[in-house]
Amino acid sequence: MLETVTAILDWVGIAAFAATGALMASRKQMDIFGFILLGTVTGIGGGTLRDTLLGTLPVFWITDPAYLVACVVISATLFFLAHIPQSRYTLLLWADALGMALFAVIGAEKALLSGTAPVVAIAMGVITATFGGIVRDILGGESPIVLSREIYVTAALAGASVFVVFSVSGLPREVGLVGGFVVAAAIRFAALRWKWSLPRYRARSEDWRGDREP
Amino acid sequence: MLETVTAILDWVGIAAFAATGALMASRKQMDIFGFILLGTVTGIGGGTLRDTLLGTLPVFWITDPAYLVACVVISATLFFLAHIPQSRYTLLLWADALGMALFAVIGAEKALLSGTAPVVAIAMGVITATFGGIVRDILGGESPIVLSREIYVTAALAGASVFVVFSVSGLPREVGLVGGFVVAAAIRFAALRWKWSLPRYRARSEDWRGDREP
Amino acid sequence: MLETVTAILDWVGIAAFAATGALMASRKQMDIFGFILLGTVTGIGGGTLRDTLLGTLPVFWITDPAYLVACVVISATLFFLAHIPQSRYTLLLWADALGMALFAVIGAEKALLSGTAPVVAIAMGVITATFGGIVRDILGGESPIVLSREIYVTAALAGASVFVVFSVSGLPREVGLVGGFVVAAAIRFAALRWKWSLPRYRARSEDWRGDREP
Numbered sequence: 119m120l121e122t123v124t125a126i127l128d129w130v131g132i133a134a135f136a137a138t139g140a141l142m143a144s145r146k147q148m149d150i151f152g153f154i155l156l157g158t159v160t161g162i163g164g165g166t167l168r169d170t171l172l173g174t175l176p177v178f179w180i181t182d183p184a185y186l187v188a189c190v191v192i193s194a195t196l197f198f199l200a201h202i203p204q205s206r207y208t209l210l211l212w213a214d215a216l217g218m219a220l221f222a223v224i225g226a227e228k229a230l231l232s233g234t235a236p237v238v239a240i241a242m243g244v245i246t247a248t249f250g251g252i253v254r255d256i257l258g259g260e261s262p263i264v265l266s267r268e269i270y271v272t273a274a275l276a277g278a279s280v281f282v283v284f285s286v287s288g289l290p291r292e293v294g295l296v297g298g299f300v301v302a303a304a305i306r307f308a309a310l311r312w313k314w315s316l317p318r319y320r321a322r323s324e325d326w327r328g329d330r331e332p
Numbered sequence: 333m334l335e336t337v338t339a340i341l342d343w344v345g346i347a348a349f350a351a352t353g354a355l356m357a358s359r360k361q362m363d364i365f366g367f368i369l370l371g372t373v374t375g376i377g378g379g380t381l382r383d384t385l386l387g388t389l390p391v392f393w394i395t396d397p398a399y400l401v402a403c404v405v406i407s408a409t410l411f412f413l414a415h416i417p418q419s420r421y422t423l424l425l426w427a428d429a430l431g432m433a434l435f436a437v438i439g440a441e442k443a444l445l446s447g448t449a450p451v452v453a454i455a456m457g458v459i460t461a462t463f464g465g466i467v468r469d470i471l472g473g474e475s476p477i478v479l480s481r482e483i484y485v486t487a488a489l490a491g492a493s494v495f496v497v498f499s500v501s502g503l504p505r506e507v508g509l510v511g512g513f514v515v516a517a518a519i520r521f522a523a524l525r526w527k528w529s530l531p532r533y534r535a536r537s538e539d540w541r542g543d544r545e546p
Numbered sequence: 547m548l549e550t551v552t553a554i555l556d557w558v559g560i561a562a563f564a565a566t567g568a569l570m571a572s573r574k575q576m577d578i579f580g581f582i583l584l585g586t587v588t589g590i591g592g593g594t595l596r597d598t599l600l601g602t603l604p605v606f607w608i609t610d611p612a613y614l615v616a617c618v619v620i621s622a623t624l625f626f627l628a629h630i631p632q633s634r635y636t637l638l639l640w641a642d643a644l645g646m647a648l649f650a651v652i653g654a655e656k657a658l659l660s661g662t663a664p665v666v667a668i669a670m671g672v673i674t675a676t677f678g679g680i681v682r683d684i685l686g687g688e689s690p691i692v693l694s695r696e697i698y699v700t701a702a703l704a705g706a707s708v709f710v711v712f713s714v715s716g717l718p719r720e721v722g723l724v725g726g727f728v729v730a731a732a733i734r735f736a737a738l739r740w741k742w743s744l745p746r747y748r749a750r751s752e753d754w755r756g757d758r759e760p
Binding site for chain 2: 143147148150151152154155156158166170176177179180183187200256257259
């Protein structure tokens with residue numbers, strides 16, 4: 119049961135992130151292999167970094183190539199279908215939010231399963247949730263969504279924390295997985311919908327932007 | 333014989349990529365240690381990621397430092413010689429094509445040798461072939477060549493696929509290595525020479541670029 | 547004694563780099579979790595890459611979460627205090643120089659301890675010293691300091707080399723650690739203070755910038 123829940127969440131997250139990579143490729147008017155490269159890197163990027171840092175090598179998509187094939191198929195399909203949604207950037211943002219919320223709990227769970235401390239598991243959830251999107255945005259030449267005005271890291275952190283606290287408290291894993299996912303997704307979707315943001319750092323002096331030499 | 337062929341291809345690929353890194357440093361008018369940093373990262377980057385993902389750690393240039401020394405020597409030499417070619421950017425593109433074609437087959441072979449599925453080996457060939465150049469271009473502040481208009485990922489994918497199909501079919505490894513290399517190099521050189529490109533994604537609506545909020 | 551020296555240098559280096567990440571976040575007017583993300587990635591980035599390449603996995607902050615907690619606390623604190631220094635960019639440059647000098651010797655030492663060749667240990671010192679800052683600058687959308695006009699890679703290389711030469715010569719490790727740190731820091735601070743730079747590559751022909759097609 120737990121394994122089924124985890125596997126489903128994992129697959130949906132990878133599919134959602136692969137779709138955001140392909141949508142970025144469509145914004146950049148790439149060819150079909152550009153779609154596949156960007157979709158695949160985004161889909162498997164977070165989990166790849168997670169496995170590497172934890173030392174569970176070779177990484178997950180080497181031992182189970184189905185993930186790789188799924189990313190390729192989704193990206194290639196979107197080359198032909200990406201014109202259908204009215205606003206591809208809005209779709210990208212929402213699929214990204216879905217993937218982020220899923221990866222935040224999956225990443226934290228994989229870390230706990232490998233025996234890390236709770237605070238490390240939370241960090242691993244945030245890393246898994248954000249890394250694929252960061253690589254996608256840098257390769258696409260855009261400013262990373264993760265550093266955008268709307269709440270993003272906060273949502274991943276909240277979701278991973280809820281999962282870890284629930285798990286450490288002895289609640290069933292499924293409860294933590296679903297609870298953490300719902301929290302992360304709700305915060306991020308609400309932030310997108312109502313443009314929520316946290317107070318941002320403001321320089322107290324006026325000349326702070328001028329302190330770099332030309 | 334096989335080991336000799338593999339080793340020669342590997343060395344030529346690393347030298348070619350190190351040269352592209354140094355040429356990028358010359359475009360950015362760096363000092364000699366900037367040349368060495370960028371040349372070395374580009375030369376060993378792809379193989380480093382490949383070894384990390386496969387879990388064959390420590391990575392190849394730690395166990396065999398000659399690769400590291402070669403990258404340093406090539407980069408430092410180019411600091412003094414990079415003014416000789418008429419067009420350094422054209423030279424960079426051609427050396428990059430050579431390195432890409434070599435790494436596509438070498439990366440796929442290392443993956444097969446470590447026991448991965450064929451589809452993973454193809455992906456590992458593409459990753460090895462493209463990663464060093466991506467890091468070089470990002471550090472140099474340029475748009476990655478791999479996402480450029482001319483066919484690039486396609487060539488790496490074709491070369492790695494030819495090698496893997498040949499190997500899985502039971503043909504001698506040397507045939508696959510040479511065949512895959514020739515296919516990848518021929519496609520990329522032809523794409524550069526005659527400006528071949530695949531059909532690119534085109535938005536069907538006119539307003540797709542406007543769907544991101546300012 | 548050696549372990550104490552190493553541990554102190556390591557902690558100061560991580561704290562200095564975490565501070566530079568948070569200062570970058572303040573330049574980009576991020577929220578508090580943006581500070582934490584950027585500060586943590588910068589603080590633990592270099593050591594994370596070092597451990598990965600050497601294959602000492604899981605990486606250091608997974609086995610000892612105190613490093614992670616320290617980065618989070620420093621970054622969050624700077625969200626409230628970053629307005630105090632007169633020039634945050636100058637502070638960022640000096641903290642970065644401190645961290646660079648410390649990581650150059652620590653990185654080289656960790657490599658020697660794991661049994662690498664001297665030349666690999668020097669390279670590992672340079673990688674550890676520069677990687678966190680490179681990721682910080684790329685995420686912040688700025689041109690990497692490591693490739694800046696003032697001497698940077700040179701300082702890291704000199705410090706790591708001094709440490710490795712001292713160690714291989716049989717001098718006590720503490721002497722090498724302090725000696726290498728002093729050399730790296732002195733070169734970098736002097737380069738910042740007096741704007742030292744090495745001769746940069748200059749194209750001999752006038753048209754070199756024009757050799758890329760539009």
